[in-house]
Amino acid sequence: MAELAQTEQRVLPAPAVEAASKVYLEDLAKGIGAARTVDLTKIYGRDFVAPESALTQQARSLASGLGGYQQYLTAAQAATGPQAYQQYMSPYQQSVIDTTLGQYDIQAQKGLPGLAAQAISQGAYGGGREGVQRAEYQTQSDLNRALLQAQLQQQGYGQAQQLAQQQYSQQMGLAQASPSLLGGQIAGLSTLGAGETSQQQALLEAQRQLAQQQAYQPLNVAERYGAGIQPLISGQLGSQTFSSTVTPTPSPLQNILSIGGTLASIYGRRY
Numbered sequence: 001m002a003e004l005a006q007t008e009q010r011v012l013p014a015p016a017v018e019a020a021s022k023v024y025l026e027d028l029a030k031g032i033g034a035a036r037t038v039d040l041t042k043i044y045g046r047d048f049v050a051p052e053s054a055l056t057q058q059a060r061s062l063a064s065g066l067g068g069y070q071q072y073l074t075a076a077q078a079a080t081g082p083q084a085y086q087q088y089m090s091p092y093q094q095s096v097i098d099t100t101l102g103q104y105d106i107q108a109q110k111g112l113p114g115l116a117a118q119a120i121s122q123g124a125y126g127g128g129r130e131g132v133q134r135a136e137y138q139t140q141s142d143l144n145r146a147l148l149q150a151q152l153q154q155q156g157y158g159q160a161q162q163l164a165q166q167q168y169s170q171q172m173g174l175a176q177a178s179p180s181l182l183g184g185q186i187a188g189l190s191t192l193g194a195g196e197t198s199q200q201q202a203l204l205e206a207q208r209q210l211a212q213q214q215a216y217q218p219l220n221v222a223e224r225y226g227a228g229i230q231p232l233i234s235g236q237l238g239s240q241t242f243s244s245t246v247t248p249t250p251s252p253l254q255n256i257l258s259i260g261g262t263l264a265s266i267y268g269r270r271y
Contacts, residue, residue, distance in 0.1 A: 020229045028226060031219030038215045048208040050201035056193030059186045066182055069175040076171035079164045088163035093156040097149060104148055108141040 078084065090096075213220075 017229070017232045020232065024222065024226045024229055027218070027222040031216075031222040034218045035216055043208060043212050043215060048204045050197050050204055053193035053196040053200075055189045055196060059189035059193060062182060062186050062189070066179050066186075068182070069178040072171045072175035072178060076168050076175065079168040079171065084164045085157060085160035088160040088167070089156060090159065093152075097152045097156075100152060101145060101149060104145055108145070111137060111141070 078087075
């Protein structure tokens with residue numbers, strides 16, 4: 001009877017590689033378990049969104065005042081129109097006119113004695129010639145007085161018109177300057193607020209990334225460790241080969257089965 005021989009050959013990784021693979025699988029399981037328990041709201045939630053800067057809020061509150069120029073337009077409109085000058089007339093104008101005309105009347109009366117003296121010297125005192133001279137003098141005096149009064153009134157009117165025009169120009173200038181100045185202030189506050197928010201967001205982003213790294217650190221470490229030992233596992237560097245031959249002692253049953261297998265093989269080839 002031929003001897004039955006059984007050969008077993010196993011290719012085993014080096015002990016260091018096998019130990020490293022075991023550590024990797026354990027660390028990977030732990031890392032996956034830790035990653036499953038991560039609360040994403042603590043990494044991507046509102047806590048990591050920078051709030052609006054107080055400067056930006058101040059700029060928004062000032063924006064409501066951009067329409068404040070309307071009051072200057074209203075004041076400018078009040079300084080226009082045919083009757084607008086009246087509110088700019090000097091309250092002392094009539095007193096000035098009355099005083100000036102009073103002084104004029106005094107000076108005009110001082111000219112009458114001169115006419116009487118002239119008539120006396122000419123021997124016409126009390127005559128018609130003196131009366132004509134007095135009438136002409138009074139007429140010219142009254143004309144001059146009216147002209148003086150008109151000049152004073154025109155002067156007051158001109159000054160009032162000039163003041164009204166100045167008021168109009170000033171109010172229009174304020175209407176134009178108001179939104180420009182306020183807009184510049186708002187722009188400045190908005191720029192500063194945006195810079196402040198950007199800096200705060202950068203700090204929060206750094207904190208978020210740190211929280212993310214801490215949350216996934218076990219898994220990331222395991223993956224990097226696995227990437228490092230992958231070439232060792234794939235290439236079986238340092239593997240060991242074990243071969244062994246086992247010759248068992250056949251039992252009666254094995255002999256019968258062997259003979260039956262041989263016969264089956266013979267009959268199989270024939271049919």
